[in-house]
Amino acid sequence: MLWKLLLFVFQTGCLWVIYWLGNQISAYFELPIPGNVMGMVLLFGLLCSGLVKVEHFAVASGFLLKHISFFFIPIAVGLMNWAALFYQHSLWLTLAIIVSAIAALYAVAFVVEAVSRRKDQWNKSASQS
Amino acid sequence: MEQISITILTIVATVLAYSLSRYLFLRYQHPLFNMVLLGTLLVIAVLLSLRLPYEAYAPGKEIMTFLLGPATVALAIPLYKNRGLIKQYGLLICGSVALGSTISMLMAMLFCKLGRLDPAVIISIAPKSVTAPIAVEIAQISGGDPSLAAAFVVATGTFGSALGPTLLSWVRISHPNARGLALGTVAHAQGVAMALMEGEDRGAMASLAMAIAAIFTSLVAPFLVAYFI
Incomplete structure (x- = not known):
């Protein structure tokens, strides 16, 4: 236990x-x-280069990623200062969030579905011939 | 009450709120029992009932988010573990995620512009499909508000993970790649959680989409935002 800590x-x-x-x-x-994106890219590069291994971070990354949602609560609590904004502009904000999410969801899904099906068919016919 | 005891109280309250929300989410596995949404509402309720302003909460927030930087860096690990998929589908993943992230940013900003919202709001809503720690930074770099950005992220993630799978099934999207990438691009970590419930292959795709959406959005958002305000 102490060792793990x-x-x-x-x-x-x-x-x-x-x-x-x-x-x-x-x-x-x-x-x-x-900076955090840069750090992420840096760690990815280090892992790819073989200088560090996933196991070197297993304990910390396992725990931190499992509970990463925790950190968003203190950040989102700042929302209490913005209650008036949500009250006044609820219609446009709701539209902005929902319509853009649906549009992006369908755009990604249709493109990937079409390409992946074609690719699967290609692989199938290639393996048959 | 003096500040030090308030700080301890707010930290204890936040940890308890998180634990309770996490228990409920794991028990019922429903996206509406979202840990961040529920946890945040609980903490705000505690602060309001004690008549404490947000400023009293801020010192505790600094302590609690101290480990968020290293946690965000650790997101490289799932990305690395799924690098085989990047080799196989690299162009498809990057292209579709870039398309989805651009549409999400542009449409969200457009509606806010139409509603004549404050520029700070337009800036803060742009990275709403990106995982929270990175969205907060992207918003801050362009002059937005971190807590507002976090709220939009959570709202998008909750909506996308609650209704995303159904919306995809309505139009008969069934390929694991399509479902995984769409959920990860739009609903970040919350979408990844839903994709993982559908299957390991979708979950892997979704976690790739989340990481690439974050990198892509951080590169592009400052320019798109400058165009809109």
């Missing part, structure tokens, strides 16, 4: 260093990319 602290520290590096890179090159 120590591992968690150490691995989280390593993830935190990558996050910090991501922020530094974004700031240094004045990129409009958020």
Whole structure:
């Protein structure tokens, strides 16, 4: 148990260093990319290069990703300062959220469905001949 | 009450609200028992009943979100585990996710513009289909409000995961790739959870879509936003 806790602290520290590096890179090159996205890309690159392995972060990433929703609660609580906005503009905000979500959902689904079916058929006929 | 005890109280309240919402979601597996939605409403209810303003909650928020940065970086791990799918379907995944993210951003901003909403609202709604930690950063970079951005993310995720699977079935979308990518692009982590319930293959596609939508949106949003305001 204590060992696992120590591992968690150490691995989280390593993830935190990558996050910090991501922020530094974004700031240094004045990129409009958020530091956390940069950190994510950095870790992906490190994993692909084989310099680090998934197992090196297993304890911390398992726990943090399982409970990542927790962190959004304190952020979303800030919403209480915006109650008037939602009350006044509920119609347009609801439309904006729902219509754009449906449009994007169908756009992705129809394109992928058509391409994937064609690809599957292609693979099938290729394996038959 | 002095600030330190208020801070401890708000942290305890948030952890309890999260635990209760998580228990309910896992028990009933229904998207309306969304952990963030329910947890947030519970915390706001506690603050209002104690007559505490948001400013009293802010110090606790700083402590609680301290680990969000490393957690977001860890999202690279599911992306890496599914890299085989990227090799196989790279162009299809990137193309469709880019299309979906662009449509989502443009239409959301268009409706807000039509409703004559504040520029800060237009900026904050643009990244609403992106996973919350990244959406918050994207909004902040362009001059939006983090909590507003988080609220739009949760609203989109709840709607997309609650009705997405049904909407897809209505028009007979049945290919695992199509269902997974659509849910992950539109409803981020909440969509991934629904896709995973349908099957492992859809879940993997959805988690790829979520990560790529986040990267794509962070690259494109600042330019699209500048065009709209």
